[in-house]
Amino acid sequence: MIGKGVGVLTLTNITKSWGQGDARQQVLRGIDFKLAAGQSCALTGESGSGKSTLLHLAAGLDDAESGTIILDGQDVTALNDAGRAALRRTTVGVIFQQFNLIPSLNVAANIAFQARLANRADPAWADALARRLGLSEHLRKYPEQLSGGQQQRVAIGRTLAARPKLILADEPTGNLDEDTGTRVLDLMLELVRETGTTLLMVTHSGRLADLLDRRAHLERGRITP
């Protein structure tokens, strides 16, 4: 059982630059950030402030320049590629704005996919998720046959099916109209809370940010609480 006070994600003095020479730009200038188990946090900030960069570092998809990232007790910055890949399979779930479903797999197989990679295939849980996400009627359909909101619900189901400790979501409802986006996010938050999953979600919307436990704001390369 995970206590609320235990850090699932801890960033210490993270810096990151992009580009070389004159084009070099320091995007993150010393990020200190901690997310406790079971907490949900909105990450806000202007376009270009480095929100996606930060999420990619936390997911081990890119390298930080300096600093440490501890994810579920493991130092991501010290892991090799295989170690990071394993962490992404079993510990972290990533949800992007574009739904990133596998086009050749139907809804049921898309939902089962991540859980199978994590070695946590659980048909009863996958079924329950599909039902909760309103996808039971669509299990045999392919992603191209679904609306945007339906596709994002599949992406959420696929992520939750693997029972990750931490979900990193980058504007998960950014491609949806406001009403659909709110409904999809409500469902995601309900499931995240029930399962005790920790969530860090990038959003431009103050209204959506208010639905989460807390907010972190990225400005001039630093996080202000």
Ligand SMILES: Nc1ncnc2c1ncn2[C@@H]1O[C@H](COP(=O)(O)OP(=O)(O)OP(=O)(O)O)[C@@H](O)[C@H]1O
């Ligand atoms: N792979 C990359 N190569 C070079 N520069 C990059 C790369 N990724 C991001 N950047 C730069 O880093 C800065 C921060 O980008 P990032 O995508 O993290 O911002 P963001 O806060 O997510 O913005 P948005 O709200 O528009 O999604 C930008 O100036 C961007 O041009």
Ligand SMILES: [Mg+2]
């Ligand atoms: Mg972004």
